[in-house]
């Protein structure tokens with residue numbers, strides 16, 4: 139079992155850093171790869187797993203520390219699983235607001251019963267840049283796409299993601315509540331087990 143005190147988070151997304159650090163607790167300190175480099179690697183993989191491993195290896199190479207990556211996204215049933223691994227790039231890199239506007243438009247006039255979607259999260263941990271056995275953990279979160287944005291918490295597609303078990307949008311959940319039930323939370327439970335943290 140690894141005894142990890144410090145991990146580099148291979149992400150430039152402040153929302154992910156906050157959520158993952160809260161879930162990991164005090165025993166492991168997450169340091170953003172932004173401390174070393176502002177350059178984001180191109181996410182050339184065709185799967186969440188490939189992109190998570192690619193980002194983790196890149197961060198381990200740059201920092202010389204074990205690295206954790208999170209590749210995540212929103213798979214919408216009506217869109218055949220799109221935007222999926224392309225969620226961050228859905229509106230050509232114009233950011234969260236543009237992504238959300240494009241998604242609302244793509245689902246214009248689609249009835250509620252056909253608006254199912256899931257958030258996907260894959261966590262990849264490498265002990266070093268060439269680690270031949272990355273730890274991989276995934277989590278899914280089922281919900282529905284709303285017809286208008288609601289809520290101020292979270293990031294990304296949270297204002298459009300209806301959480302059936304709570305009857306609110308993901309952006310209306312408190313950070314602590316989201317971190318109990320999200321795709322990222324489910325993946326993190328598995329990672330903590332693999333690291334012997336629980």
Ligand SMILES: O=c1nc[nH]c2c1ncn2[C@H]1C[C@H](O)[C@@H](COP(=O)(O)OP(=O)(O)OP(=O)(O)O)O1
Pocket residue numbers: 148149150151154178181208209210211212225226227237257292293294295296308320322
């Ligand atoms: O809990 C979430 N709540 C709302 N939206 C979310 C969530 N989790 C992922 N998402 C969205 C944001 C982004 O559109 C895409 C992730 O893309 P993804 O490439 O993994 O992350 P990113 O580019 O923001 O940061 P980085 O690659 O540096 O980790 O899915």
Ligand SMILES: [Mg+2]
Pocket residue numbers: 181226
């Ligand atoms: Mg990305």
